[in-house]
Amino acid sequence: xxxxxxxxxxxxxxxxxxxxxxxxxxxxxxxxxxxxxxxxxxxxxxxxxxxxxxxxxxxxxxxxxxxxxxxxxxxxxxxxxxxxxxxxxxxxxxxxxxxxxxxxxxxxxxxxxxxxxxxxxxxxxxxxxxxxxxxxxxxxxxxxxxxxxxxxxxxxxxxxxxxxxxxxxxxxxxxxxxxxxxxxxxxxxxxxxxxxxxxxxxxxxxxxxxxxxxxxxxxxxxxxxxxxxxxxxxxxxxxxxxxxxxxxxxxxxxxxxxxxxxxxxxxxxxxxxxxxxxxxxxxxxxxxxxxxxxxxxxxxxxxxxx
Numbered sequence: 001x002x003x004x005x006x007x008x009x010x011x012x013x014x015x016x017x018x019x020x021x022x023x024x025x026x027x028x029x030x031x032x033x034x035x036x037x038x039x040x041x042x043x044x045x046x047x048x049x050x051x052x053x054x055x056x057x058x059x060x061x062x063x064x065x066x067x068x069x070x071x072x073x074x075x076x077x078x079x080x081x082x083x084x085x086x087x088x089x090x091x092x093x094x095x096x097x098x099x100x101x102x103x104x105x106x107x108x109x110x111x112x113x114x115x116x117x118x119x120x121x122x123x124x125x126x127x128x129x130x131x132x133x134x135x136x137x138x139x140x141x142x143x144x145x146x147x148x149x150x151x152x153x154x155x156x157x158x159x160x161x162x163x164x165x166x167x168x169x170x171x172x173x174x175x176x177x178x179x180x181x182x183x184x185x186x187x188x189x190x191x192x193x194x195x196x197x198x199x200x201x202x203x204x205x206x207x208x209x210x211x212x213x214x215x216x217x218x219x220x221x222x223x224x225x226x227x228x229x230x231x232x233x234x235x236x237x238x239x240x241x242x243x244x245x246x247x248x249x250x251x252x253x254x255x256x257x258x259x260x261x262x263x264x265x266x267x268x269x270x271x272x273x274x275x276x277x278x279x280x281x282x283x284x285x286x287x288x289x290x291x292x293x294x295x296x297x298x299x300x301x302x303x304x305x306x
Contacts, residue, residue: 001155001192002098004137006030009067011138012145013038019059021045021068023052029069029098029155049074053081053093060091065145072097072113072154079119086150087123093151094144100130100154101243102276102284103193109275113154118248120152121221127151127174128221130242130250132195135164136218139172147174154192158281161196163216177224179231183211186299187231190241191217191250194269194290198241201295212299223253225261232264237302239267241295243285246270265305267298 010033012018020042026032035042045052049070056066075082075097086093102112121128127149131137137155144151163180164172172178177189181202190198195216202212213231217224232238238258240251251268258264271288285291 001131001134001137001160002030002157004131004134005069005096005098005141005153005155006033007134008138008141009034010037012142015065015145016041017063018065018067018145019043021052021056021066023047023049023070023074025070028071029096031067031069049078050081053078053095054085056093057085057091060093065092067094067096069096069098071111072100072116073111075152076113076116076119082120083123087125090125091150092148094153095151096153096155098155099157101156101193102271102288102290103243103281104157105281105284106278108278112276114245114271114276115248116152116154117220117244117250118252121248121253125149126221127219129153129174129219130192131218132192132216133160133163135162135167136172136216139169140174140218143174156193160193163195172218175219175222175224177215177217177219177227179213179227180216181212181214183213184235185210185212186237186239186303187213187215187235188239188241188295188299189215189217189228189231189250189254191220193243194241197285197290197292198295200292201299204292204296205299210299210303217250220250220253223257225257228254228257229261232258232262237265237306239269239295239298239302241269241290243290244270246272265302267302269295269298
């Protein structure tokens with residue numbers, strides 16, 4: 001998904017108000033492609049994430065459209081600046097955190113942000129995105145350039161399957177979840193790297209007679225509550241799936257909504273109030289109980305609660 005972010009920046013470059021800010025990790029976040037072609041519109045802030053966001057705030061207040069990026073875990077160093085310097089005055093700065101989640105793998109728990117979606121979701125005015133493939137990342141990043149609000153997008157380090165190869169661009173819109181598969185027994189609402197795992201789980205479930213709806217909820221905030229209500233009514237049971245703490249992320253957002261609107265039973269697949277470890281991406285998904293077989297188990301639990 002980080003490749004989709006880098007490609008989007010290049011496609012946005014025809015707008016000379018678009019500027020890119022880096023904190024010494026342009027190669028990893030893929031903003032380096034923009035820097036190579038447009039060095040006069042790229043600002044290197046070194047290992048200074050707080051400064052990077054305040055520079056971005058100044059540029060946004062001066063009519064520019066700043067895209068700033070670093071590792072997801074390092075964006076958290078600048079939370080105060082994101083809060084007071086960007087979200088509070090509602091400046092359209094777009095922050096991208098790459099290498100999010102335990103899927104990041106061998107860098108270990110110190111580099112695996114499992115709380116980023118939660119902390120940015122708490123900030124008024126901030127849009128929070130976690131797309132599942134490079135195509136949707138590219139299209140959503142391009143839409144951010146016309147947004148009047150700040151945003152946080154999480155991208156992934158490792159490869160994920162392409163799910164939107166031939167999609168019409170207007171199919172993917174900020175704030176609108178996408179129904180990838182229709183079923184009437186349960187709805188699996190997923191984001192990021194677990195969308196493809198949710199589709200695998202749906203295939204496994206169909207072999208035992210359980211037909212699952214699968215939703216790509218790429219926008220965590222604002223949550224597509226109309227779609228949540230629709231699948232809650234149709235299916236009567238929901239499972240959320242995310243490579244993020246079960247506290248405060250997609251599962252938390254869906255739970256908060258359902259608590260005031262519906263008695264639909266919910267199971268959350270996510271990182272269980274613990275830190276990750278060092279391992280390959282697939283090993284981490286198994287260790288943290290996030291992959292398709294564990295989504296299947298959660299579905300069977302929630303179906304029994306209907």
